[in-house]
Structure formats: C-alpha cells, structure tokens
Amino acid sequence: MTQEVFLNIADQFLQSSKPGEVITLNLSAENSQFIRFTKGYARQTTHIDQTSYFLQIFTAGRAVSRSLTGTGVVDVDVARLNSGLEQMREMTLQMPPTPFDLPPNGTAVSALNKDRGAMPDLKMVQDDIDAIDLAGLLTFGPLQRGYANSLGGRQWFDSSLFVFDFSLYFGDRAVKQTYSGSNWDQDQFRAKIKEATKQLELMKQPKKKLEPGSYRVFLSSRAVSDLVSHWNWMGLATHNIADKSSHLLALANGQVQLSPHFSLQENYGLGFAEAFDSTGQPLQNLIPLIQDGRFVQGFCSLRTQTQYKEFKANGAHESESMRCTEIAPGTLANDQILSHLKTGVFISDVHYLSWSDPKTARATGMTRFSCFWVEEGTIVAPIEDMRFDVSYYDLFGEKTLLGLTRETDSYLDNSTYESRSLGGIKVPGALVDGFKFTL
Amino acid sequence: MWTSTRYVEDKTTFISAVNGQLRKPSVSIDSGVMVDVFKDGYFAYSGTSDIQTTGIQLATQRALKLIDVLKEGKSPPLQSNFREQQTGNFQSAVLKHIDTSFIHHLCDSAVELSQKLMGDKIATAESHFMVLERTTKYQDSNGSTWEQKLSSVIPALSAIAYHEGESQKRTLDGGFGRCLQGGQELAQISILKEQCEIIKAEAIELLTADNCPSETLDLLLMPSQMNLQIHESIGHPLEYDRILGDERNYAGSSFIKLSDFGNYQYGSELLNIVFDPTVESEFATYKFDDQGTHAKKESLISRGILQRGLGGLESQIRANLPGVACSRVSSWNRPPIDRMANINMVPGDKTLPQMIESIERGLLMDNNRAWSIDDYRLKFQFGCEMASLIVDGKIVKKLKNPNYRSRTDQFWKRLKAVGDSSTFELFGSPFCGKGEPNQIIRVGHASPACLFSGIEVFGG
Numbered sequence: 001m002t003q004e005v006f007l008n009i010a011d012q013f014l015q016s017s018k019p020g021e022v023i024t025l026n027l028s029a030e031n032s033q034f035i036r037f038t039k040g041y042a043r044q045t046t047h048i049d050q051t052s053y054f055l056q057i058f059t060a061g062r063a064v065s066r067s068l069t070g071t072g073v074v075d076v077d078v079a080r081l082n083s084g085l086e087q088m089r090e091m092t093l094q095m096p097p098t099p100f101d102l103p104p105n106g107t108a109v110s111a112l113n114k115d116r117g118a119m120p121d122l123k124m125v126q127d128d129i130d131a132i133d134l135a136g137l138l139t140f141g142p143l144q145r146g147y148a149n150s151l152g153g154r155q156w157f158d159s160s161l162f163v164f165d166f167s168l169y170f171g172d173r174a175v176k177q178t179y180s181g182s183n184w185d186q187d188q189f190r191a192k193i194k195e196a197t198k199q200l201e202l203m204k205q206p207k208k209k210l211e212p213g214s215y216r217v218f219l220s221s222r223a224v225s226d227l228v229s230h231w232n233w234m235g236l237a238t239h240n241i242a243d244k245s246s247h248l249l250a251l252a253n254g255q256v257q258l259s260p261h262f263s264l265q266e267n268y269g270l271g272f273a274e275a276f277d278s279t280g281q282p283l284q285n286l287i288p289l290i291q292d293g294r295f296v297q298g299f300c301s302l303r304t305q306t307q308y309k310e311f312k313a314n315g316a317h318e319s320e321s322m323r324c325t326e327i328a329p330g331t332l333a334n335d336q337i338l339s340h341l342k343t344g345v346f347i348s349d350v351h352y353l354s355w356s357d358p359k360t361a362r363a364t365g366m367t368r369f370s371c372f373w374v375e376e377g378t379i380v381a382p383i384e385d386m387r388f389d390v391s392y393y394d395l396f397g398e399k400t401l402l403g404l405t406r407e408t409d410s411y412l413d414n415s416t417y418e419s420r421s422l423g424g425i426k427v428p429g430a431l432v433d434g435f436k437f438t439l
Numbered sequence: 440m441w442t443s444t445r446y447v448e449d450k451t452t453f454i455s456a457v458n459g460q461l462r463k464p465s466v467s468i469d470s471g472v473m474v475d476v477f478k479d480g481y482f483a484y485s486g487t488s489d490i491q492t493t494g495i496q497l498a499t500q501r502a503l504k505l506i507d508v509l510k511e512g513k514s515p516p517l518q519s520n521f522r523e524q525q526t527g528n529f530q531s532a533v534l535k536h537i538d539t540s541f542i543h544h545l546c547d548s549a550v551e552l553s554q555k556l557m558g559d560k561i562a563t564a565e566s567h568f569m570v571l572e573r574t575t576k577y578q579d580s581n582g583s584t585w586e587q588k589l590s591s592v593i594p595a596l597s598a599i600a601y602h603e604g605e606s607q608k609r610t611l612d613g614g615f616g617r618c619l620q621g622g623q624e625l626a627q628i629s630i631l632k633e634q635c636e637i638i639k640a641e642a643i644e645l646l647t648a649d650n651c652p653s654e655t656l657d658l659l660l661m662p663s664q665m666n667l668q669i670h671e672s673i674g675h676p677l678e679y680d681r682i683l684g685d686e687r688n689y690a691g692s693s694f695i696k697l698s699d700f701g702n703y704q705y706g707s708e709l710l711n712i713v714f715d716p717t718v719e720s721e722f723a724t725y726k727f728d729d730q731g732t733h734a735k736k737e738s739l740i741s742r743g744i745l746q747r748g749l750g751g752l753e754s755q756i757r758a759n760l761p762g763v764a765c766s767r768v769s770s771w772n773r774p775p776i777d778r779m780a781n782i783n784m785v786p787g788d789k790t791l792p793q794m795i796e797s798i799e800r801g802l803l804m805d806n807n808r809a810w811s812i813d814d815y816r817l818k819f820q821f822g823c824e825m826a827s828l829i830v831d832g833k834i835v836k837k838l839k840n841p842n843y844r845s846r847t848d849q850f851w852k853r854l855k856a857v858g859d860s861s862t863f864e865l866f867g868s869p870f871c872g873k874g875e876p877n878q879i880i881r882v883g884h885a886s887p888a889c890l891f892s893g894i895e896v897f898g899g
Binding site (some may be wrong): 034036037038039040041042043044045046047048049050051052056063064065066067068069070071072073076084087088090091094095096097098099100101121122123126130135136137139165166167169172174176243244245249250253255307351352353354355356357358359360362364365366368385387389415416417418419438439 | 457460461462463464465466467468469470471482483484485486487488489490491494497498501502505508509511512513514515539542543546547550562563599601604605606608683684685686687688689691692769770772773774776809810811812813814815818820822840842844846872875876877878879898899
C-alpha cells in the first residue's frame, strides 16, 4: 500500500468519529514472497498480499480494539472499517470501564519512505547453492506500517527488506547463517555461503562428547542475540517488574548488578523498525536499560504508568519489548577470539530457551549448529549438543563475563508468525567463564 | 492444471481483567484466501486478504508465475497433486452458540474472577477468556467443496503471590491449557470461581514451601503436564516433515528415522498413543485437514512400538510411509504443513490413589511453567508450578520450583504405570509454533496421569 492510499483511507474513515471519542487506526501491510528450501531446492513457494488494520476506540472511560483484514481498495476498506467501528461502539455501551487504557493524545506527523534496493529471486540464490544441502527460508518484499488518529496524528513507515535465514548440512552436522538487508548484493551472499561452507568443513571431524560441568565458553554474537532477546519474555517490561512476574526482578530492584562492561539500550536510530505505535506518541529515540551493569529502567509504556503509578513512561513501544536494541561493544578482537578462549567451547547458536528459576534469573537451553571444542586456541572438534542451565546474573556477571568483542553484528527480526515482523538487535560476542552444562 | 481456494476466517476475542479492572477487550477478524495451484509437477501458493474476484484472480496469476520460476530451478517435480475429492460439512459440538451478549457477559465475569483472585500477598490477579471461531471454506477443480466451523472458549486464571523478594505463580492448568471445542457452555463461571480460591491459596502456600530437592526418584505427572510432555517428546519427533529435513533450519529435526516406523521401541509396553481428530470437544478435532483429507483415528505407538508418523499426503509420498490427515494451516496466509492434531495417550488400569500408594519416594507434578527440548527432540528439561513430595505411599508436603530433565529415548521406557479413565483429562494448546514461514496452530492432548521411575528432578 502507498502512503497516499493509507492517508486517503484514514482521512475518510476518521471523519466518522463523534464528539467524546478518540479513534486510532494502525496499518500493517506486506507484499511478500517466501521461498522455503529443503536439501538445496525450493520446497514451498508462497506469495502473500496482506493488508491488516488495527482500530481502537476510547470513549466514556472505556476502550475496545479490533483487528481486521482489508483489500487495499479505498472504498471497500473504509466501509469495512466503519462497520467494525459501529460494533466497537456497541460494545463500549455494554462493558465495565477500562481505567488503564487512556485515550492517546499524540498528534505527531512523520513519514519515512526508505529507498527500495535490489531484492533477490530464486535463480539468484539457486545459482550459488548448487549441490549444497541447504535448508531455510528466503523472505523478501515491501512492508508498510501506518498510523492515524482522530486528533490529527499521522505516521508512516515503508521499507523493502530481505532475510535469508539458512543452514548448510553434512549429515546431521550443520552451520547456520543469515543474510539480510534492504539491497541484495550477490557478492555478499556468495561470501556468506563461502564462509558457511568453510565452517561446515570443520564440522566433519568426529564429535567430542562433553561431560556436564562448568566450562569457559565464547558466545557468538548470534548466541548473545538469542539470549538477550529472551528477556522480552518476562524480563525487561515494566509491567512484568510491577506485577512481580519479571524474572529479572532482583536486577530491577538493584539487588543484583551485571558486569560493568555490560550496557544495553533501545536505539531507534538503528532504523530496524518504525518509531511509532498505536498511542500516537513519538517513541523515545534512546532508552538506556542497563548501564555499566546497573539496571537503569525497564521499557515503560503510558498504559503501565497509568496502572502502576510508581513507574513513569519513558517513550518505550507499547509492547514494552526490544525492537531496535543494542549492546555496547567491548575490546576483544573477533580474529583473536580463539586465543582469548584458550580451552573451552565456541558456541555459535543456542536453541529453545526457557526460564528454569525465576528468582535467580536462571534459564535453560541447548547448544545448536556449529559449536566447537577449542584447545589452546585451536578448534579441535565439533561437540555433541549440550543442555545448559545458567543464571543470566552469572552469564553476564562481574566475575564471569570476561569480555565482549569490539565488533558487533546486527540481526533483523525474522519472525513471520501471522505477518513479517520488524525490528532487530545489534550485539557483540561474549567470552564467559563458568558456563554450566547439565545434560 | 489443478487449483483450490481455501478461505479462512478467524475471529478471536480476547477478554482480560487484572486486579479487578477490565483491560481493553480485543476482537480480531482475520480473513483471506489462499490459492493452491498444481501445474507441470509443481505446487505454488498465493494468498490474499483481498477476497474480491479481482484479488483472487491476481493471486492465481502470481501462483502461476511462481510455478514458471520453479520449473527453471532444480526442485524435483511431483507425479500428481495427490488431493482427494471431498464434500461435506463439519461443526464443533456446541450446546450454546457464541453471541454478542455472551461476550459482554465474559467482560463482567473476567472482572469478577480477577477480584476473586485478589487478596493479601497476591501482587497480581489475572483472568482471561479467549474465544476462537474459525470458518474454513474449501473448493477445488476436482469438484471438492467442504466447510468447517470450529469454536472454542478458553478460560485462564493466574495469581502471583509475592512476599519479601519471593514470587510464586499458580494458574488454572498452566495457563491456556484448558482448551476444548464448544460454545458458551465452556465458560463455567461458578466452577472457575471455586478454582480462584484454590489457585490463590496454593500461590501463597508456595511462598513458604521448600524448594524441590535435587535427586533421582519416581515422578508422577498429572494430565496438565502430560499435555506438554506428549506434545514435545512424542508429537513433534513423529512429524514427517521434520524427519524429511524441511524443519531443520527452524523448529529442528527428529531423532526418529523413517526406518524406525514399525519396529522402534519408543517406550515401555504401557505406552499407547493415538492420533485422533474425531474426539468430540477435543481442541483439534476436525473432519478434513486443510488439504481436504478425511480425518480418522490412527495408532501411532502401540504397546511401546512406533507404528505410524504424522504426515499429510505429500509427506506420505516423500517418506513412502502411511500417515494421517494432518496437513494444516495456521490461517489463510500460510501453506499446509505436517502438524499435530489431537495426540492422545490411551488410559491404563491404575487409579491415582493406587499409583501414589505404590511410590516409596517420589514427586507428583502438575501445571507446566517451563519447557525446553533440543532440535532432535531428545534432551529435555521441563518445569512445573508445583510438586507434592510422596514418601511411603503418602503425600507429605508441597514443594516449589520443581523441574525434571531426561532424554526422550530413555524417559518413555521408564513409564511404569498408567492411570485409568478416572484420571483421564482433555487439554491442549492454542500456541504450537513451527514452520518457515512461521505458523501457530491449535493442538489437543488427552492423557491419564502417568508414573515414571528414576527421573532426575531439581529445584530453584
């Protein structure tokens, strides 16, 4: 959908607002192609043209939201939206108040139409993966996000992105790689394939079976990204801190500190996602969350501020989750990481994280893909996958976090549940002591 | 050329109250059409939320273009589209249909239940209702035309008790586990009110309970935890698309090989598992899967021996094995893939008191709160909200933060008693994630209570 069409739909629809009401309209649209690869060939190809609206009405101390799919055709969609709004109005007359859901008061106007770079196609990928056992998903195409409210707020975001999330195989041995961005470069893609193929050669050696116990490990930036992103699940959201369900409560309460080398912040300047939500308030560009190991603040939305008076909204997205997030880099050089590790485990990827003890911020998960046993700075063998069970307070603690890499990598959110997600994280790798394998 | 259109409309209503106050209710109506096209040995899929004639025509043209690209690539062509011709209708068994006044009633009930959960040391009291209504209309160029209407009302309750830095959460059946098909009759408010008292009392009790010990002992799992145990360590490993390699990059593969079907000893002789999408009121009951295959009950594991896997028509051809009607979609905008439906454990002959009396030293666990398993579905670690210590055949005390870990290929062989029909309960989940692009679907799991020997447990 174009910005012009969205504004046309929004203007016509929001004319129907009545005195005493505030109405908001969010758009999420995509024109996407998904190519799913198995054993190096396209297993399923799918094209999706999807237009979804999210409406809210605030009236007489009551709020209701409604999502519905659209066509992108102005008259058809305006009629659908008006029909949905009528049903929402009826519901507000029949329900108790919703005191935590205050009407938005934002009237910000903004538009960001990112340049549309080159997108891939099946042939461009298949030419470079001939005879490789590759599995994964190539996703590409334009995405739009729009916002309008009956107070005059109008915001727009348009971007065209690709994400190729794939893994190469030798039997049950695998190497994971991701190539993503907004301008496909065949040479960069070839370099990614070459790098993964080279790493796969290392995986062909006999596997080393580790015994449960504590190990010195290097966590790749991808592993760090997955571990820190786990904090989106009952971690850094202020509503979780307030209702005592956060598993980082001891950190948030100041009872625990992380390493002074660890700093985490939200930074919309990274441009991974639109800097607005359904409240109409502009999102804060920089939100320091953990600074030099000390908890500064969680993500706090206006809604949480309304419900829990002791917390103040800080311009975070209403989901109170990471969307454009970065961890400050350290001083370790990537090309010397094996010599810093000395003897231990190089962990490229982690899998299926789950909290195992809320009080101590302990989480369990598995190693996955290309993880190696390293001796005296030299890769010796791939390892059999191990289960770990570690506290984040130990993982990034003062005594156990030995250092972070000076290079960082960015990972776009490649989630495609219901629709393609926007967002991303920029992180370094981490050298850690005392990492506990349990099974 | 063969084509089909699959129209899916999902209406999802979510009602919540927190600490006695209603949160903004939400209604989502997600509808669209997926066009499946088979031509020259290739399938392609094109979905659109524009369900006008022009939108569907454009989607069909896009699918044909995708096939042109596939023909130039190296994807192996299929011999035929394998789809069966089907006609008919199916509807969830409903005593009282969902309507607008029922939704309004749920708003009031949510507030009332949340208030009921509040109290001293209760930091957060939440009540939720998820109301799901799905309509699927399918037509294809073979003459198939069928329609299904499925509906569910899922209640969820939780209380977080907090005192001096200790936080403990207790829920109704582990969150959104009480998943059944039906109508208004599933919102049994008077029963839920009784549950509020139990949930609140147990959350507070857990604040001062001892931690689960670290040792190896007998483990008695109640159906609310068997729900997750069956799902993760039987359902997923038996999916053909995982075994064939389609899921390796995302959800993972399986320790099961195609050659294991018919001979692999999955568990003890007490282990009997069925795929059964015909159980009235169970959460993933249907007449047709999303490719139009007629759904029927099949044995997956019989007396501990692996019999059959979870694969739809296309996977059955690729695997050269019989499968089940399980090609399913999360919504209109995703192509069908191999999924679970109702994966159930057949009851045995032991009452719950008999199983407890047989335990010298063990733990009873219920209500899942943590789950993690490797990408081959072998090494797992699961946690529950609460455990009861059993010593010399008697329940002695409650324990907090219980976890257990094992390997799938060892765990089910340690199954030493299976509860009878008096212990059998129907559960499920609305949130099973898998696939690239990602898909979430609804699964049902019915199970009796089960007793396992020699399992490693530990606490917080």
